[in-house]
Amino acid sequence: MEQKNDNLSMLEAVVQNTEMGKNTLDQIVPMTEDTRFKAELLRERNIYQQLNQEAHSCIAACGAQAKGQTAFAKMNTRMGISMKTLTDKSTRNLAEMLSEGSSQGVMDCIKCQKDYPDAAPGSKRLMQRLQDFQEDSRIKLEQFL
Template identity: 80%
Template sequence: MENQKNDNLNLLEAVVQNTEMGKNTLEQIVPMTDDVQFKAELLRQRNVYHQLNQEAHTAIEACGGTAQGQSAMAKFNTKMGISMKTLTDKSTRNLAEMLTQGSGMGVVDCVKAQKDYPNAAPGTKRLVQRLQDFQEDSRVKLEQFL
């Protein structure tokens, strides 16, 4: 039982960190584009990340835990990485390429987290699967802007 609780909290924390990465990245990138269709897609994705993040926070609290989220260093590194990659190129293509790569990394993180915490509750596993499916779908949608 303790194993399941630990796996559950760890898997939920992985969802929190993954969704924060997506949400924070999109909040930084949205103002960089004037492409109306692209911006609409980014805002849609940001809203889904926010919703999944809230669900994970609620589930962690229901288990008696507290979400840690991304470390300040991880947030800083991501912000600086985006700033460097967009310093000379804020084209839709470049932004879409960066986000496509990020979505792919998010999918990999979901797969690894599921393997790392096999004893998590079914509801938590479904939440991770929804996040993974959303990121795969996002990657495909972003490819039209490459």
């Protein structure tokens, strides 16, 4: 029974992490006029979407339903982005915010892997793919600083 709890908990963490990335990018993409930067953000958003769908499918295969981010978490993120971009929508500022978010996402992935050691191997691989993607995103975003 413990494995199922760890497994569902890890998959739910993937759903929440990818929703955070997807929702953040949905809010930030329209703020930039930089075509190279926008292309990178759209690429990242597509990958978050793919990973999110995979996690949803895995949860459904376990006979459960993903909860995703709470309405409060979504609102809190939206307001935080609005405040940080109120006076500065420069590519540098947006890239810095996203890079910090990717770093936080990586830390969340690492903590999750330690918190749910009995998750299924497929779930662990999905979490590792998310972590690798976020590390790669952080490096790619640094070129826009």
